[in-house]
Amino acid sequence: MVKINFFTLFRLELGIKNIDIDIDKKIKLRDLLYLAEDISKKKFIHKLIDEKDGLLDSAIILINGKNVHHLQGLDTIIKNGDEIALFPPGGGG
Amino acid sequence: MANELLDVKALRVNLTTGEIKQESVDLELVKKYLGGRGLASKILKDEIDPKIDPLSEANKLIFANGLLTGTAVPTAGRYMVVTKGPLTGTIASSNSGGFFGAELRKAGWSLVIIEGKANKPVYISIKDSDVKINDASHLWGKTTDITTDTLVEEFGEKNAKVACIGPAGEKLVKFAAIINDKARAAGRTGVGAVMGSKNLKAIVVKGSERIDVVDKAAFMNAVKSKVDIIRKNPVTGEGLPKLGTKVLDNIINQSGLYPTKNFQFGTFEYTEEVSGEALVNKGYLVDNKACYACPIGCGRDVVLPNGRKGEGPEYESAWAFGADCGVKDLIAISDANFMCNELGLDTISAGTTIACAMEMYEKGYLPKEDLKDGPELTFGSSESLLYYLKKIAYREDFGDKLAEGSYRFADSYGHPELSMSVKKQEIPAYDPRGVQGHSLEYATSNRGGCHVRGYMISPEVLGVPEKLDPQSLEGKAGWVKIFQDLTAVIDAAGLCLFSSFALGADDYAELINVGTNFGLSTDEVLKIGERIWNLERQFNLEAGITPAEDRLPDRFKDPLPDGSQKGAYSHYEEMLVEYYKIRGWQEDGIIPKEKLEELGVA
Numbered sequence: 184m185v186k187i188n189f190f191t192l193f194r195l196e197l198g199i200k201n202i203d204i205d206i207d208k209k210i211k212l213r214d215l216l217y218l219a220e221d222i223s224k225k226k227f228i229h230k231l232i233d234e235k236d237g238l239l240d241s242a243i244i245l246i247n248g249k250n251v252h253h254l255q256g257l258d259t260i261i262k263n264g265d266e267i268a269l270f271p272p273g274g275g276g
Numbered sequence: 277m278a279n280e281l282l283d284v285k286a287l288r289v290n291l292t293t294g295e296i297k298q299e300s301v302d303l304e305l306v307k308k309y310l311g312g313r314g315l316a317s318k319i320l321k322d323e324i325d326p327k328i329d330p331l332s333e334a335n336k337l338i339f340a341n342g343l344l345t346g347t348a349v350p351t352a353g354r355y356m357v358v359t360k361g362p363l364t365g366t367i368a369s370s371n372s373g374g375f376f377g378a379e380l381r382k383a384g385w386s387l388v389i390i391e392g393k394a395n396k397p398v399y400i401s402i403k404d405s406d407v408k409i410n411d412a413s414h415l416w417g418k419t420t421d422i423t424t425d426t427l428v429e430e431f432g433e434k435n436a437k438v439a440c441i442g443p444a445g446e447k448l449v450k451f452a453a454i455i456n457d458k459a460r461a462a463g464r465t466g467v468g469a470v471m472g473s474k475n476l477k478a479i480v481v482k483g484s485e486r487i488d489v490v491d492k493a494a495f496m497n498a499v500k501s502k503v504d505i506i507r508k509n510p511v512t513g514e515g516l517p518k519l520g521t522k523v524l525d526n527i528i529n530q531s532g533l534y535p536t537k538n539f540q541f542g543t544f545e546y547t548e549e550v551s552g553e554a555l556v557n558k559g560y561l562v563d564n565k566a567c568y569a570c571p572i573g574c575g576r577d578v579v580l581p582n583g584r585k586g587e588g589p590e591y592e593s594a595w596a597f598g599a600d601c602g603v604k605d606l607i608a609i610s611d612a613n614f615m616c617n618e619l620g621l622d623t624i625s626a627g628t629t630i631a632c633a634m635e636m637y638e639k640g641y642l643p644k645e646d647l648k649d650g651p652e653l654t655f656g657s658s659e660s661l662l663y664y665l666k667k668i669a670y671r672e673d674f675g676d677k678l679a680e681g682s683y684r685f686a687d688s689y690g691h692p693e694l695s696m697s698v699k700k701q702e703i704p705a706y707d708p709r710g711v712q713g714h715s716l717e718y719a720t721s722n723r724g725g726c727h728v729r730g731y732m733i734s735p736e737v738l739g740v741p742e743k744l745d746p747q748s749l750e751g752k753a754g755w756v757k758i759f760q761d762l763t764a765v766i767d768a769a770g771l772c773l774f775s776s777f778a779l780g781a782d783d784y785a786e787l788i789n790v791g792t793n794f795g796l797s798t799d800e801v802l803k804i805g806e807r808i809w810n811l812e813r814q815f816n817l818e819a820g821i822t823p824a825e826d827r828l829p830d831r832f833k834d835p836l837p838d839g840s841q842k843g844a845y846s847h848y849e850e851m852l853v854e855y856y857k858i859r860g861w862q863e864d865g866i867i868p869k870e871k872l873e874e875l876g877v878a
């Protein structure tokens with residue numbers, strides 16, 4: 184099982200805190216995100232990925248706390264037990 | 277009276293003699309330093325001996341509007357308070373938004389230079405060119421909210437704006453703030469104590485002149501295009517308006533950088549309880565608030581279930597009273613923030629100093645008798661948080677020791693290593709071990725531990741303007757330099773640093789040029805930032821702050837014990853050499869004469 188946690192505006196606007204997804208084999212992050220949209224029936228990928236299927240610089244996707252920008256981006260392999268945190272672009276200070 | 281953008285005027289008020297003078301600032305100086313932090317730092321360095329005692333009569337306190345403050349440029353409501361700071365002994369400049377700065381500019385004043393010391397409490401009233409020093413005996417001891425209401429009423433102008441100190445500034449608490457518009461703070465570096473040392477309780481101002489620019493149509497076009505960029509940007513157009521700065525709690529905690537219990541850990545188990553999302557979901561957030569001419573509106577209007585209301589808490593403040601003190605009670609955290617505004621205290625230094633005391637108490641370095649009748653200083657105690665905040669502001673009992681800031685406090689018990697500070701100022705809400713560029717930024721900040729002198733969290737964590745690996749050292753020294761220089765420009769222009777989530781150096785250059793016809797290239801604008809940075813550094817060197825103080829507490833050489841950055845530690849020392857080199861400084865961190873001459877600082 185993979186846990187996807189939604190934070191900041193995702194949580195407030197989509198009204199979901201997290202979803203659990205059963206995967207029987209390893210899966211790429213990109214495919215997992217589309218699967219999560221299907222299961223949750225919520226649209227959020229457009230806040231993370233641009234029209235050319237590229238990860239936005241300011242999208243924050245953490246796999247077990249590590250930013251996927253410094254892993255393999257959308258091609259990062261997700262396995263059972265991973266915990267994913269999704270944040271739309273945000274900043275403050 | 278015409279109020280032209282390039283007619284930069286200073287009001288010089290000597291509180292010892294009561295003399296009030298009006299001066300014009302040389303345009304060449306404006307071209308070199310713009311305004312705000314830049315111009316005021318130049319004036320301070322020229323006019324005071326950097327070695328003076330910051331709380332002596334010889335220190336000066338400069339309220340300085342940025343070049344564009346009070347115009348229609350988005351976020352152009354910022355002013356800076358520049359002085360020699362009592363917490364750090366460095367040059368201090370503390371920035372604030374709200375409406376006070378813009379009102380002062382509309383009264384015709386870019387700078388108010390306060391000199392000397394009044395022999396009894398006074399306040400300064402400014403109605404355009406009518407400036408007076410008035411008795412403030414009846415306001416002494418009052419909180420900032422009451423002071424503000426009383427002055428607006430007495431002044432007879434309901435739209436007058438007030439900047440004042442609370443009891444903490446009067447009592448010379450080393451991290452006392454100046455509060456304007458009741459809830460906006462020139463918070464850091466203890467500028468409020470300098471105001472208190474001069475017996476100056478407040479400035480109240482009402483202005484009536486709009487600011488004229490050379491080519492109004494071109495100016496408004498540029499303004500409109502930048503507002504559009506800010507509105508369309510997901511951070512400034514959506515994240516900040518909807519969640520405020522507390523959008524960061526979960527981002528930073530999940531990234532393993534959320535300093536907990538005086539920076540002993542990088543994650544806080546109760547973040548969900550105290551996050552920006554919780555502030556909304558628990559129904560405490562009523563509305564968002566904007567400073568003058570700001571399309572972002574990151575301010576929070578909050579009402580607590582106990583009936584207390586106010587602005588905030590902001591990310592840094594809520595972290596300082598929350599995770600850093602191990603407190604998970606969002607009501608107490610918000611209340612602590614309101615109290616700091618009322619008492620006139622810097623939230624970051626207040627929370628971090630209490631967190632330091634909590635660690636010392638738990639480790640047995642702080643005898644219980646010293647607390648007098650106060651509650652035990654244990655992590656997680658919201659009762660002790662609120663109790664000691666008040667004691668600090670009035671310098672009562674044990675609060676008198678805490679009022680010196682964490683460094684002097686911990687040092688007095690023989691444990692300076694437990695003060696999480698740089699140059700004696702407490703560092704804010706990002707553990708430097710997990711973000712190498714930001715760690716270098718902390719170490720080299722000219723006003724001590726600070727996140728807004730070159731916010732490397734932006735590229736290293738938030739991916740703005742591009743995503744950098746937070747653990748990589750490569751190129752970071754260069755990034756830090758550019759961020760520091762650009763930030764100095766934004767400050768000198770009178771704009772909010774948050775605009776830089778959407779705007780870049782070219783945008784700022786365009787806004788400066790269209791208002792002034794200076795015709796500066798982007799590189800020349802960045803050079804202004806570099807000039808300001810070097811001038812501040814030179815002030816510090818002459819004040820006796822040596823490059824040996826470009827350092828972080830030893831704790832950050834030890835690996836983070838938890839969270840996603842477990843095992844990471846700060847490599848700032850390795851980057852310092854490259855940083856000095858990129859800055860054109862000597863290997864020992866001293867600025868060579870040639871560099872000062874090249875920048876025209878000497």
Ligand code: SF4
Pocket residue numbers: 351353373374565566567568570571572573574575772773774775
């Ligand atoms: S972004 Fe926030 S702090 Fe900055 S000017 Fe706007 S409301 Fe004020």
